[in-house]
Amino acid sequence: MKIEETSLPDVLILTPARFGDARGWFSETWNAERMRAVGLDLAFTQDNHSFSATQGTLRGLHYQAPPRAQDKLVRCSRGAILDVAVDVRKGSPAYGRWTAVELTPENGRQLLVPKGFLHGFVTLTPDTEVQYKCTDTYAPDCDGSVRWDDPDLGVDWGLSGDPVLSAKDLAAPLFRDWVSPFVYEGKA
Numbered sequence: 001m002k003i004e005e006t007s008l009p010d011v012l013i014l015t016p017a018r019f020g021d022a023r024g025w026f027s028e029t030w031n032a033e034r035m036r037a038v039g040l041d042l043a044f045t046q047d048n049h050s051f052s053a054t055q056g057t058l059r060g061l062h063y064q065a066p067p068r069a070q071d072k073l074v075r076c077s078r079g080a081i082l083d084v085a086v087d088v089r090k091g092s093p094a095y096g097r098w099t100a101v102e103l104t105p106e107n108g109r110q111l112l113v114p115k116g117f118l119h120g121f122v123t124l125t126p127d128t129e130v131q132y133k134c135t136d137t138y139a140p141d142c143d144g145s146v147r148w149d150d151p152d153l154g155v156d157w158g159l160s161g162d163p164v165l166s167a168k169d170l171a172a173p174l175f176r177d178w179v180s181p182f183v184y185e186g187k188a
């Protein structure tokens, strides 16, 4: 597993090795024992899979608040996405800063988005599928979001037109009107 930093110190890119042969290739997309050995001790309890038919579908910026906060390991198994994480841990030196990484089945990249970060993605092709592991199960009462196009965050989604959004995302609050439930406790 290749582990790379992004422009946000605690958001990592994990790219599993691919073992090729005449049939194609095999890859371990997650191995808890190997990851614990390099200091990534994550107990995933839920796997998610979403399909977005239209290019330019934007899901985000979302979080699940404590005590049900989730670390997420995100990968794209069909199509392509620009995956975005925003540090919203009060007291973090990177508070309000974002990073974006292109995930495709071809590049095999997975984005590790820790607790305390907003998460969202925009699809770069039609018929895109995203699969991600979470370290807590779904808790609707703790589910929250912030505007994808918030002017203070200034995320560059690379969009050429209006995105396809859910009603929930259309109604999300602005960053300045929102109080983060997360506190920075040093490196994730």
Ligand SMILES: Cc1cn([C@H]2C[C@H](O)[C@@H](COP(=O)(O)OP(=O)(O)O[C@H]3O[C@H](C)C(=O)[C@H](O)[C@H]3O)O2)c(=O)[nH]c1=O
Residues within 6 Å of the ligand: 048, 050, 059, 060, 062, 063, 072, 119, 120, 121, 137, 138, 166, 168
């Ligand atoms: C997140 C979730 C949703 N649902 C149900 C609730 C709704 O009936 C339906 C769609 O939910 P939602 O519109 O919140 O789905 P997304 O817009 O893809 O939300 C996700 O998108 C961003 C990228 C995330 O990181 C989060 O995992 C999550 O917020 O699935 C469940 O049953 N379980 C779940 O864990």
